[in-house]
Amino acid sequence: MLLDLRGRSAHGDRAFRWIAIGAGALVLLILGMVALVMVDRARPVLGEMGLSFFSSKRWSSADGMYGALPFLWGTLFTAAIAVAIAVPVSLGVALFVTQVAPRWLKKPMVYVIDLLAVVPSVVFGLWGVLVLSQHFGLGRSFLTAGIILGIMITPIITSLSREVIETTPPSEKEAALALGATRWEMIRASVLPHSKGGLVGAVMLGLGRAMGETIAAALVIGSALGQVTVNPFASGNSMPAVIANEWGEADDMHKSALIALAVTLFVITIAVNLIATAIVQRSMRHSRGKST
């Protein structure tokens, strides 16, 4: 590709190439700078706390003790609840839209689901406080946060799943139907195996978003300290929520601890996203190879 461009000496091409390279480099530069600055500013607390930053349950700015375990747990626990809620719904909707719904219903449904994705997270958060916490009496808890996050990641998982599912070659589906399969048997025999990798990737992208979501979680999770429990009705806290809540009034060491939380979150979400992207890409290549 690059060689082709170089071969022609049109100015437009050259300018385009540099702009494209610049844009690509800028993204990496920003990511690199973010990582560098954050790691540098997280160093004081990591130096002080060592590995106990990840294993201690105590978080006290008065005593200079910063243990992130409860927040790490809260992030993973709420994200797990969110995925458990979002996956069946998303897959159901994606299958309905692609395999079951009549043609005239398909477009409006896709549109409405995509619309859910653009609702600002603070709106979900406030809705969670008013409806789930107060009206339904769930209080501020892991479960409330998990439900809100689940609703928030449903549109992403749905639209990615829908696109993955639509790559199933019609010939495979028709083959199943021709052999006398019912619609469900056809889905199980040809659609799901074909799109498995892509679906896993879609779920993991949703998981990444659930773990990083800040404001909605901060509003409904309850901001309780030291909670490492599988009781979904308990109040707790998550990494992004702690950062959002405590940043404004934090002093030096406290800030460093919050940045260390951010680094931890950064690493986890990047890992999840990289794995997800790899899985999606592999399955795409796989399916493309199959269909041609």
Add this chain to the structure above:
Amino acid sequence: MNKLLIAVALLGACGKKEEGSSGKGGGKPASGGAVTLNASGATFQQPFQEVAIEAFTKANAGIKINYGAGGSGKGRQDFADQVVDFACSDAPYKEADVGKVKGGEFFYIPNVLGPITVSYNVPGVDKLQLSPDVLAKIFGREMKKWNDPAIAADNAGVTLPDLDIVVARRSDGSGTTENFTKYLTLAAPDAWKLKSGSTVEWPADTQAGNGNSGVAQIVKSTKGAIGYVDLSDAKASGLKYAALKNASGAYVDPSVAAATAAGEGIEIKDNLIFSALNSKAPTAYPITAQSWCLIYAKQTDKAKGTAAVAYFKYMLTDGQSLLGEIDFAPIPKVLQDKALAQLAKVQVP
């Protein structure tokens, strides 16, 4: 060669943009007499800044003031980094951080006092009195029932229900939490064990709300709830609040007058740092928070410096009369005189 030039030009452009938007506090001279002052800091005194800025800029056309209420900590940081022209904070810098203030010598100008109420929601109880030890044990979750004998001892003649106490506190780091917990460490050193700070290690069975209004909302909607809320939010939410036993033994309701009184019975250092908490004045409300605005002693820009001094002067004089309406308290005369004297030392080129 060409390619390299373009790349350098692109990078150069990026660099310049960043420089421009970081906007140093000293800034360039204002053109045509219009001056914009940028400030940031305490959310506590945001209501005051809003009304004071509105009144001041109306009277002084050509001056514009932006106050970003990002918290006291952010205000101190922004002021130290010289990204704002002045800042406001509920707490002074720590000793170690004073050296990090890049613009050199600066003054603390006290401008606002405000009572922090202990608001509660107990059906049938319209008058509640609390002593420091009881308050500490309630918020430390050692006392869990409203009809606890210790609470009853503070409230002769009041029938307290057999109701669980629900403690409401801030989920966000806050100067209000800092002042409230600092008060408890001063007034109930034995009974209060959670220490003080913008966030403390609240027991897990407490309810967290965002901002004063979030705590007020929990208190309002929960039977048996008690929480610390500033007076204006408590009034806005129609909450009942307790009379607290002050350092000279009297039970005092939170009010504007009782907060100003708290500013009278206290020790004021030469740099105007003081604490109005647990004041010994007989009519003082004990949980009275204070706030300062910070200004550099040597202003570098004539127009901005003049405008900033004028605004500070306004806050200390005419502006004080705006405080009562928004349920904050004016600073007492002794403090006002000292603040004005300090402000007179600010040098404007």
